[in-house]
Amino acid sequence: xxxxxxxxxxxxxxxxxxxxxxxxxxxxxxxxxxxxxxxxxxxxxxxxxxxxxxxxxxxxxxxxxxxxxxxxxxxxxxxxxxxxxxxxxxxxxxxxxxxxxxxxxxxxxxxxxxxxxxxxxxxxxxxxxxxxxxxxxxxxxx
Amino acid sequence: xxxxxxxxxxxxxxxxxxxxxxxxxxxxxxxxxxxxxxxxxxxxxxxxxxxxxxxxxxxxxxxxxxxxxxxxxxxxxxxxxxxxxxxxxxxxxxxxxxxxxxxxxxxxxxxxxxxxxxxxxxxxxxxxxxxxxxxxxxxxxxxxxxxxxxxxxxxxxxxxxxxxxxxxxxxx
Amino acid sequence: xxxxxxxxxxxxxxxxxxxxxxxxxxxxxxxxxxxxxxxxxxxxxxxxxxxxxxxxxxxxxxxxxxxxxxxxxxxxxxxxxxxxxxxxxxxxxxxxxxxxxxxxxxxxxxxxxxxxxxxxxxxxxxxxxxxxxxxxxxxxxxxxxxxxxxxxxxxxxxxxxxxxxxxxxxxxxxxxxxxxxxxxxxxxxxxxxxxxxxxxxxxxxxxxxxxxxxxxxxxxxxxxxxxxxxxxxxxxxxxxxxxxxxxxxxxxxxxxxxxxxxxxxxxxxxxxxxxxxxxxxxxxxxxxxxxxxxxxxxxxxxxxxxxxxxxxxxxxxxxxxxxxxxxxxxxxxxxxxxxxxxxxxxxxxxxxxxxxxxxxxxxxxxxxxxxxxxxxxxxxxx
Ligand code: SF4
Ligand code: SF4
Ligand code: SF4
Numbered sequence: 001x002x003x004x005x006x007x008x009x010x011x012x013x014x015x016x017x018x019x020x021x022x023x024x025x026x027x028x029x030x031x032x033x034x035x036x037x038x039x040x041x042x043x044x045x046x047x048x049x050x051x052x053x054x055x056x057x058x059x060x061x062x063x064x065x066x067x068x069x070x071x072x073x074x075x076x077x078x079x080x081x082x083x084x085x086x087x088x089x090x091x092x093x094x095x096x097x098x099x100x101x102x103x104x105x106x107x108x109x110x111x112x113x114x115x116x117x118x119x120x121x122x123x124x125x126x127x128x129x130x131x132x133x134x135x136x137x138x139x140x141x142x
Numbered sequence: 143x144x145x146x147x148x149x150x151x152x153x154x155x156x157x158x159x160x161x162x163x164x165x166x167x168x169x170x171x172x173x174x175x176x177x178x179x180x181x182x183x184x185x186x187x188x189x190x191x192x193x194x195x196x197x198x199x200x201x202x203x204x205x206x207x208x209x210x211x212x213x214x215x216x217x218x219x220x221x222x223x224x225x226x227x228x229x230x231x232x233x234x235x236x237x238x239x240x241x242x243x244x245x246x247x248x249x250x251x252x253x254x255x256x257x258x259x260x261x262x263x264x265x266x267x268x269x270x271x272x273x274x275x276x277x278x279x280x281x282x283x284x285x286x287x288x289x290x291x292x293x294x295x296x297x298x299x300x301x302x303x304x305x306x307x308x309x310x311x312x313x314x
Numbered sequence: 315x316x317x318x319x320x321x322x323x324x325x326x327x328x329x330x331x332x333x334x335x336x337x338x339x340x341x342x343x344x345x346x347x348x349x350x351x352x353x354x355x356x357x358x359x360x361x362x363x364x365x366x367x368x369x370x371x372x373x374x375x376x377x378x379x380x381x382x383x384x385x386x387x388x389x390x391x392x393x394x395x396x397x398x399x400x401x402x403x404x405x406x407x408x409x410x411x412x413x414x415x416x417x418x419x420x421x422x423x424x425x426x427x428x429x430x431x432x433x434x435x436x437x438x439x440x441x442x443x444x445x446x447x448x449x450x451x452x453x454x455x456x457x458x459x460x461x462x463x464x465x466x467x468x469x470x471x472x473x474x475x476x477x478x479x480x481x482x483x484x485x486x487x488x489x490x491x492x493x494x495x496x497x498x499x500x501x502x503x504x505x506x507x508x509x510x511x512x513x514x515x516x517x518x519x520x521x522x523x524x525x526x527x528x529x530x531x532x533x534x535x536x537x538x539x540x541x542x543x544x545x546x547x548x549x550x551x552x553x554x555x556x557x558x559x560x561x562x563x564x565x566x567x568x569x570x571x572x573x574x575x576x577x578x579x580x581x582x583x584x585x586x587x588x589x590x591x592x593x594x595x596x597x598x599x600x601x602x603x604x605x606x607x608x609x610x611x612x613x614x615x616x617x618x619x620x621x622x623x624x625x626x627x628x629x630x631x632x633x634x635x636x637x638x639x640x641x642x643x644x645x646x647x648x649x650x651x652x653x654x655x656x657x658x659x660x661x662x663x664x665x666x667x668x669x670x671x672x673x674x675x676x677x678x679x680x681x682x683x684x685x686x687x688x689x690x691x692x693x694x695x696x
Contacts, residue, residue: 026459090212091375119239130239144436
């Protein structure tokens with residue numbers, strides 16, 4: 001009962017954190033775009049937070065460079081449970097066009113567990129909203 | 143400074159789109175999820191060769207199978223441009239989110255011609271039909287033997303056969 | 315004993331991972347150190363394994379904000395190396411794309427700048443108006459970011475003649491909006507108090523560090539590739555190059571806002587005078603050779619170098635992004651300021667870490683040496 005209420009709250013107001021792991025900025029801009037007037041993700045209670053300690057959901061972009069890998073792990077560890085990671089963009093999913101570069105990890109799921117992927121290069125802000133909704137429904141029940 | 147702008151905006155319709163409660167229109171020529179055309183594709187693999195992200199893989203087990211993973215794709219439309227048969231197009235679908243990235247695939251299967259020599263792959267059936275059509279004009283210049291070999295043997299076996307022929311000619 | 319504060323690589327004020335550390339005496343910054351290599355992906359190495367058209371797609375993703383500039387610069391360098399003549403219409407379309415990108419990038423910058431000042435209303439309004447130019451870009455190219463308009467020897471998509479009146483109308487609607495922001499930035503007392511006199515880069519420092527783009531022009535350093543070494547169709551359009559001498563953050567904001575007017579002006583001229591004709595050149599053979607492309611990106615001069623060995627694969631490519639020369643300029647800007655100024659000072663050069671970190675690791679001690687090398691390239695080919 002209490003768990004259900006908690007999940008409902010998490011679903012109704014997910015606090016997001018954005019982590020760039022070496023992306024091209026395309027996806028980062030589209031994430032911020034999703035919070036600006038035309039898309040206004042705050043309609044759904046989504047707030048972008050600066051600190052991992054406040055966040056429920058981490059939006060990760062980029063193919064995870066070797067330099068950033070330990071930081072990504074640490075930031076992920078700092079998030080309170082229950083937490084979820086959404087990989088935004090195809091380079092976060094598989095490395096995308098950067099596949100084969102010597103200094104990347106070919107996707108976020110090689111470093112930390114990922115709950116959902118938003119495909120696109122970059123995905124439209126609408127697609128990011130759609131992806132976030134899909135992920136939250138899967139994580140915290142319909 | 144923005145007080146006036148804010149007042150003006152109060153009188154206007156909301157700027158925010160209603161998505162996801164109302165669908166949105168994407169413009170003509172939008173580059174969304176790539177789709178294969180069952181009818182036109184001849185299984186030549188040109189799309190796989192040009193793809194900058196190695197998103198398309200070709201496997202040749204029982205059939206020639208082209209697998210496009212849109213988890214790798216960059217939505218550049220180079221495949222669309224490379225395909226002479228208009229068999230791959232980037233659709234307007236943009237709501238692409240999955241919980242498992244191995245689900246993010248589009249596939250097309252083509253029957254294949256089996257090599258009589260080794261049992262390997264010569265090419266997809268449709269591609270062979272196209273090749274036959276293409277060479278029909280210059281058919282008379284090609285020895286009948288070779289012509290048959292093209293349709294029955296894979297490139298490796300053809301090479302072996304040619305080598306055998308040369309050797310037998312030299313030593314006979 | 316000075317206090318040392320590390321900032322980043324993950325920090326609320328930073329949109330991309332970087333690492334600063336500043337040395338403080340009380341609240342005053344006495345020294346600063348920048349480590350910008352968290353985005354290093356190794357793209358130049360990967361480019362050697364891809365064909366020219368594939369490298370275009372890869373280099374588009376050097377930066378999602380300059381996703382017209384980088385592939386176009388690479389295409390220009392390749393065209394230079396292979397001796398390809400680009401058709402006139404393609405040149406005009408490239409010019410239009412470049413300027414649309416400048417409009418979107420400067421609005422984006424102004425929004426981020428406003429956000430760093432704690433002025434989120436400004437961010438929301440600026441990004442609201444940015445959507446209009448994003449729609450135009452999406453309509454022309456089929457994607458909001460990473461347009462894939464360029465190909466070696468021209469552009470891939472044509473601009474529909476029927477859309478031109480609509481585009482001109484949309485651009486006219488921009489002018490009053492830019493007026494609004496120009497007024498807000500230059501007249502508002504709070505913003506002026508924050509922006510004027512902080513983050514100063516003197517003319518001398520600007521020259522020594524060879525900064526580029528609006529950062530240079532705000533310190534009185536009059537460099538502008540569009541005028542000095544015209545590419546695409548810039549020879550055929552009239553525009554002015556705004557230069558301000560103050561060198562503070564306000565100057566950098568003013569230069570960018572004035573450039574917005576110029577970009578709208580260039581766009582109108584280009585859209586009206588766009589000639590008929592093909593949009594792609596035919597490529598018959600790939601000779602050996604070397605080529606250099608130069609472009610004035612929203613942040614400054616981009617240089618691409620290509621060496622061809624006659625095959626489909628470029629033998630070597632080299633990219634120099636403008637933030638590479640602008641980031642060292644942060645150090646003189648930050649020294650003498652207070653901690654509260656760090657976010658806006660950093661934002662004021664509009665740094666693009668993802669561009670820069672694609673280059674090898676920047677060693678602050680060796681920066682002069684590296685800039686020298688690029689100067690040599692420039693004097694050699696410029
Ligand atoms: S998915 Fe594409 S647009 Fe997004 S960060 Fe990666 S390369 Fe850039
Ligand atoms: S989609 Fe086109 S290019 Fe790809 S295999 Fe089919 S016919 Fe060939
Ligand atoms: S759109 Fe580009 S990246 Fe995607 S499958 Fe086609 S060629 Fe490959």
